[in-house]
């Protein structure tokens with residue numbers, strides 16, 4: 164099993180404790196996770212989602228221009244759940260079907276500033292696109 168996955172599973176419960184603590188303090192927070200994640204099916208997640216002013220929204224990150232560095236006309240679909248606490252829900256935005264998707268599998272060679280490297284697509288797609296950063300910042304009033 165992947166080390167990151169093991170650490171993620173160990174800290175999963177803490178995520179919901181923190182979000183609950185922020186909610187109790189009337190704070191504001193957002194948390195995103197892959198839509199297919201088992202974490203979203205946990206009882207503690209459902210309990211959190213049952214609280215007032217806690218919302219879950221689905222977005223497709225292709226709608227926020229998440230694209231591979233080697234093929235700018237394609238997009239990573241990456242269905243994602245965004246849970247917001249203490250604020251309005253994150254606006255749902257789904258794929259508009261106007262582009263092709265590429266799988267989050269494998270890697271490609273890249274040369275930037277004369278330096279060659281291997282880019283893993285799963286790692287690349289783990290970085291928020293600028294449009295998604297702007298939307299999250301707008302949600303949090305920044």
Ligand SMILES: [Zn+2]
Pocket residue numbers: 223225226238239240258259260261262263264
């Ligand atoms: Zn799409």
